[in-house]
Amino acid sequence: MFLISEYICVERIWGSDDLKKIFDCKTDRIVGEVWTLSGYPKYETYLFDADGRRVGRLDEMTEEVVGARMPRFPILMKIIKANSWLSIQVHPDDEYARKVENEPWGKNEMWYVLDAEEGAKLVNGVNLRTKEDFLKALSENELEGYLNFVEVKEGDLIDIRSGKVHTLGPGILILEIQQTSDLTYRIYDWGRGRELHIKKALDVLNFDDPLARVMKFQDDFENRYFRLRKLKGENFSHGFSILVPLMDSRVDGKEVGKYTNVVIPEGERARLSGEFIEIKLGDFYEIFF
Template sequence: MYGEPLFLQPVFKDRIWGGTKLKDVFGYDIPSHTTGECWGISAHPNGPSTILNGPLQGMTLDQAWQKHRGLFGGQSGEDFPLLIKILDAKTDLSVQVHPDDDYAQRVENEAFGKTECWYIIDCEEGAELVYGHHAKSRDEFQTLVNEGKWNELLRTVKIKPGDFVYVPNGTIHAIGAGTMILETQQSSDVTYRVYDYDRRDEHGNKRELHIKKSIEVAMIPHEDADFAPVKRQAGDLHIKKLIQEAYFTVYHWHINGTSHVMDNPLYMLVSVIDGEGEIETQNGVSSIKKGDHFIIPSTVKKFTLRGNATMIASKSN
């Protein structure tokens, strides 16, 4: 029986809006000064993580999903369902929207649409997100886009560190400059850009927009999702269930001391966003530190956490 966490090597993505905070804050060895994304737990073909320890060392997560489904409780499905990222938005991301499963499969030949959520690790004072819009109909949306009336169309919200934002498919959104987030999402890489501030890349070209598809998949009119975090405590582990919805359940964990966890579900995805400590399973003790990403497989039925650390954990629903 495989009785230890699967620690993963992240994959990094250069982005026009990226910076160096993934190195400065988390100590990652990033490939460029415009590194925007750390794919910490990924089985997506555009950037699968590699297992760093144990008998499966060197295997990618998608390979483990295909060949060792018992580690994931025998969960069905051809594709690993979730993708965990850390994003460094040095400048504004494009205003964008993601499709649902049906549209992604039918139009893009992608396994999943993209519902996501964000935990705000850090942001500059006064930072904002684009979240939703003010159009009441698709015709009004199209007219405001055609006329470039972005201030009339787009809805902005203030954010601060520790905030949590749920972004179901169809939500018009954009992460603002000076923001670092941990993103839990369906394992999809389909993004439709609505507006990109007329930016140009290093070759002087504007990035492609996807207005027609954006309007087809957007939630119009916009409606905020209704959810409420739930808190509980297990020993010295403070658990806040941030959201439970169709695709995932996401938790904020803070350990300051020791906690014995007895109810591991199918499998848990864990990213350490601050501090350090250790996790003990039937196979021994592993150290954990800020910037680590690991999976607690279903073959680990109980484990002990020690230390002073903050983590975002999630499971597939």
């Protein structure tokens, strides 16, 4: 048995019309993100059965779907495409999120590159090792010169732990897999004038281990928060799991479109045909079971 999630198109000033060519976004505004599975407050998605009947709202079905009671549905899924640079940013860890923001957890995330223009880049870390040097670079408007730019290609996986300075550049379509949190501390915004969060960013920035892991995603990968597998051909997936088809595929014989988020509830299984990324919970969440 499986469920299908609806999606929500989210306006961003750095977005483009590209996502509206992939998803049926009923808006004239610029879309930068499509939230394909979300239990985050005010952005909750609904789940539907294989015949298109609405089953319920994701945040209200967390225990039924995951098999454990949690403060929030644990994983937030997005598809992101930018037409210009996102802000230079950093996310807090779980402890800081609880103590300072009164949130259940911080924001660790992973990016899987679905498509990338030739020469497209992202920012992975900053070549500064102290708060004093970081503040000096900001005050002298020289931070751009210390950013670590990395070229990426389709199939790359970027493991972005909390505390790491990063951002996405134009020309890259990504699948974002993250903890269900919207805690983002903006450090630098390319002169666009939006609010910055320098104090909190410096509180959480990890100068000792500044770089995210960038790798070619082959078959599987796991960290403390997520377990990923790439599934091709005929397979089974056992719940709880989230599936993202990388091409038009089939689940239990039913057609599912590219990038549609499929949810296999705890205790269920589904037969797969096609190409998918399967996402499961990492060891961090074992405390809830």
